[in-house]
Amino acid sequence: MQQDPPSPRTEVRRLAERAGYDPETIHAIIDAAPFCHVGFVDGGAPVVIPTIHARVGDTLYFHGSPASRMLRLMKSGAEVCIAVTLLDALVVARSAANSSMNYRSVVVFGTARLVAEPAEKVAALRALTEHVLPGRWDEVRPVTDQELKGTTVVAVGIEEASAKVRTGPPVDEDDDYDLPIWAGVLPLRLVPGAPLPDPARRGDIPVPGSVAGYVADRPPTGS
Amino acid sequence: MQQDPPSPRTEVRRLAERAGYDPETIHAIIDAAPFCHVGFVDGGAPVVIPTIHARVGDTLYFHGSPASRMLRLMKSGAEVCIAVTLLDALVVARSAANSSMNYRSVVVFGTARLVAEPAEKVAALRALTEHVLPGRWDEVRPVTDQELKGTTVVAVGIEEASAKVRTGPPVDEDDDYDLPIWAGVLPLRLVPGAPLPDPARRGDIPVPGSVAGYVADRPPTGS
Numbered sequence: 001m002q003q004d005p006p007s008p009r010t011e012v013r014r015l016a017e018r019a020g021y022d023p024e025t026i027h028a029i030i031d032a033a034p035f036c037h038v039g040f041v042d043g044g045a046p047v048v049i050p051t052i053h054a055r056v057g058d059t060l061y062f063h064g065s066p067a068s069r070m071l072r073l074m075k076s077g078a079e080v081c082i083a084v085t086l087l088d089a090l091v092v093a094r095s096a097a098n099s100s101m102n103y104r105s106v107v108v109f110g111t112a113r114l115v116a117e118p119a120e121k122v123a124a125l126r127a128l129t130e131h132v133l134p135g136r137w138d139e140v141r142p143v144t145d146q147e148l149k150g151t152t153v154v155a156v157g158i159e160e161a162s163a164k165v166r167t168g169p170p171v172d173e174d175d176d177y178d179l180p181i182w183a184g185v186l187p188l189r190l191v192p193g194a195p196l197p198d199p200a201r202r203g204d205i206p207v208p209g210s211v212a213g214y215v216a217d218r219p220p221t222g223s
Numbered sequence: 224m225q226q227d228p229p230s231p232r233t234e235v236r237r238l239a240e241r242a243g244y245d246p247e248t249i250h251a252i253i254d255a256a257p258f259c260h261v262g263f264v265d266g267g268a269p270v271v272i273p274t275i276h277a278r279v280g281d282t283l284y285f286h287g288s289p290a291s292r293m294l295r296l297m298k299s300g301a302e303v304c305i306a307v308t309l310l311d312a313l314v315v316a317r318s319a320a321n322s323s324m325n326y327r328s329v330v331v332f333g334t335a336r337l338v339a340e341p342a343e344k345v346a347a348l349r350a351l352t353e354h355v356l357p358g359r360w361d362e363v364r365p366v367t368d369q370e371l372k373g374t375t376v377v378a379v380g381i382e383e384a385s386a387k388v389r390t391g392p393p394v395d396e397d398d399d400y401d402l403p404i405w406a407g408v409l410p411l412r413l414v415p416g417a418p419l420p421d422p423a424r425r426g427d428i429p430v431p432g433s434v435a436g437y438v439a440d441r442p443p444t445g446s
Contacts (some may be wrong), residue, residue: 009268009271034411035324037306039271045232046270048262048306050328082272083260089415092434096352096363097370101258115283129319140319141402147320169421177363182419182428186356188257188439190310193328193410198392205405211315216411 020163028196039081054131061124073114093170109160109208115153135210225308243386269298277354284347297335316393333384338376358433413439
């Protein structure tokens with residue numbers, strides 16, 4: 001991970017040895033995260049909102065109600081910063097100062113464009129559904145024209161982006177290794193529980209493939 | 224959760240029935256999240272950074288290197304937006320449009336102050352260590368004066384804050400309930416794996432209480 005950053009503001013300045021700028025690393029982290037945070041500026045002040053994203057090629061898609069402030073600002077060309085973060089482990093060092101976390105994170109800077117063309121809009125909604133729950137698009141009732149009209153979709157190109165990844169054991173002060181203090185890594189995983197059928201169901205329907213086969217923890221592939 | 228918001232910008236406008244403004248709800252979500260995202264404005268553009276937080280009473284603490292851009296801006300009084308988000312479940316509806324996630328989230332707006340007074344600084348570092356891994360502060364090598372000097376700590380008051388929580392099954396269109404499509408909730412939990420001792424250890428030390436007793440999934444208490 002020694003490539004040059006695509007722009008000055010994507011350059012990771014703190015702990016630069018953890019940085020990566022190659023699309024494979026960036027895409028793998030984006031794809032593994034169930035949701036992201038979008039930052040924008042409203043009236044001069046920063047605002048951060050959690051939201052669902054999906055990637056198609058070099059494009060990130062977001063969707064929601066036309067009444068959403070975030071989407072209204074995005075479709076009017078406001079600059080955004082998209083942060084995607086996966087927590088992989090607690091790094092348990094011999095001192096508080098060297099304690100840390102193992103994580104995979106991506107930051108994307110850009111401006112959005114409104115997705116108005118119906119075919120791209122449907123493809124984006126499909127990608128968003130499939131991102132959250134792979135296989136679900138073909139199981140659900142097809143999207144209606146009314147739903148399509150009532151949903152705003154915006155796209156942001158993944159052009160200015162950087163990844164930051166920490167892996168491995170703690171790095172302690174030389175003198176601390178002799179202390180009788182346990183150190184190591186405590187891995188963390190997101191795991192699904194048993195599916196809970198809708199209490200309002202009108203008959204018993206088997207748990208579908210998307211839900212039965214869901215893998216919440218998508219391990220690092222690009223780091 | 225029908226209180227009035229503390230300021231216009233904390234008012235949850237979309238899906239307002241999911242909003243909460245009481246400190247108990249807000250504090251429980253903040254305490255349950257292992258990390259947060261901090262948004263700020265740098266050169267007019269939004270920036271979002273994942274970081275560790277800890278709460279003491281009505282105050283959020285953040286720490287890091289004096290070289291951190293985020294902390295330099297925070298200690299100079301820049302406005303920040305702190306987003307804390309916990310994903311609890313996938314909400315699997317009969318249509319893509321009604322599919323959703325169950326989550327607990329908090330947004331805090333504010334400006335930071337530098338924490339310079341040594342006693343508050345140590346208390347903040349203790350809170351940060353204990354937030355990540357309860358019980359760890361008393362197990363690690365005590366913090367040194369050099370570490371204290373080499374760490375920037377900032378505080379943000381939890382005054383302008385709102386919570387947004389979704390729980391429960393999907394809400395489908397009336398006509399969709401008769402479709403032969405499974406719907407329900409797929410719970411997600413963050414769980415620890417087996418602790419991995421540091422390969423650089425110089426002797427075998429038992430796994431300490433903080434690591435052995437770690438509970439990654441801190442269930443909703445305030446919602």
